[in-house]
Amino acid sequence: MERKRADIIADELEGLIFDGTFGDGQRLDEVQLSERFDVSRTPVREALQRLSQSGLVDQLPRRGVFVRQPGPIELIEMFEVMAELEATSARLAASRMSDEALSELRAINARCDAAVEAQDTDGNYRENEQFHAFLYQQSGNRFLEQECLRLQRRLQPFRRAQLRARGRLRQSKVEHAQIVAALHDGDGDTAANLIRAHVAVQGEKFYHLISSLKPAAE
Amino acid sequence: MERKRADIIADELEGLIFDGTFGDGQRLDEVQLSERFDVSRTPVREALQRLSQSGLVDQLPRRGVFVRQPGPIELIEMFEVMAELEATSARLAASRMSDEALSELRAINARCDAAVEAQDTDGNYRENEQFHAFLYQQSGNRFLEQECLRLQRRLQPFRRAQLRARGRLRQSKVEHAQIVAALHDGDGDTAANLIRAHVAVQGEKFYHLISSLKPAAE
DNA sequence: ACCAGATTTCTTGTATACAAAAATATTGAC
């Protein structure tokens, strides 16, 4: 059993916001939700508070909570920050990671490549996440690791959306290989620059994706 | 009136944790706190949840919440991340900030220097915070700005503690001047490196401060 | 018909009541 009802509800709501079931600006009614999840308002309120702190909803006092989907500009900004945090991870990892860790990274990357070859989108996504998470860990800075994971989680749905962009997978594979090489050489600055570009490009791709869709939506 | 009781309590508790009234590992009893603030358990619980998300307390299911003061290692880690985020701010600001903004920055820095000369510790602290906050803003990345402010707030009590270190103020003044100069030149990389060192040194100073105190405490 | 003020309804924020789980105390066997 997961810890508390409030936590389950928070995760559930997070998913519903991520997958767009609750659109931007939509009000989340406490009683409606409590009926939906068949609990009282108390755990629902706790869950909503959590989402509010995560920035997924805005909580206006005495007014209610409203879904707050990041717009294209904010997304670019978030990817920009993510790129910097990951770059820092890589730079630190380059000087701190052991030979065993490097082997482990290669192994993860190999699984990632294999998934690409097998057209296994889900598998590739998982291993790719692993690749990045492993780098956070190897930065040797636990706090940095936590912050990276937090932001990665937040950007997850958007990453996933643009993963299908044509040719992105091949390109990503090449970039990963370059990153591993830089880490092998202990060249922190190169690794940092590579990762920065690798992550930032996702934000840009997503931006273009959005822009091309926006006119159609109106 | 501040938004809700829960918010007031959260801020109050935050202060009590920051100033050390509640030490590391101490359990925060819901009923005790509700009596102390003369409210029911409900707003207290909401406040505790907020602190839990901010990382100021650990919340063990069905066990209670416990104060979680960062140890020296974690502090260094946090300062390291802060340094990177600020470095990014500076780098972006160097290419994005206008001439008017640069003037404004100079003005803030002048007030900061004046406070140093006047031995006005509090004033200097405020203006110094302003200086940094202004740079976050000038990064042109709102998300980055928010993240910087969040972490700055978290590290506030520790910054303050080591601010009195002998000669630090003078040194800090010089560093600020260098940073302004780099921004004037639009030299983002130099500005980033300067800021990174400027912030990271605080973490190191604090580490040494702690280390020298630790033996005495035992 | 339209607007201002009052009234009602609805929703959030807080208090209290209850349930379940963990910590503590108690009792009994060896």
Next chain:
DNA sequence: GTCAATATTTTTGTATACAAGAAATCTGGT
């Protein structure tokens, strides 16, 4: 006296009840 099993107490998590603020509706005047 010590340990273990059980009973009691505490404390957290959840449900419900109540209060107060905001939105919506109604009413009367122009």
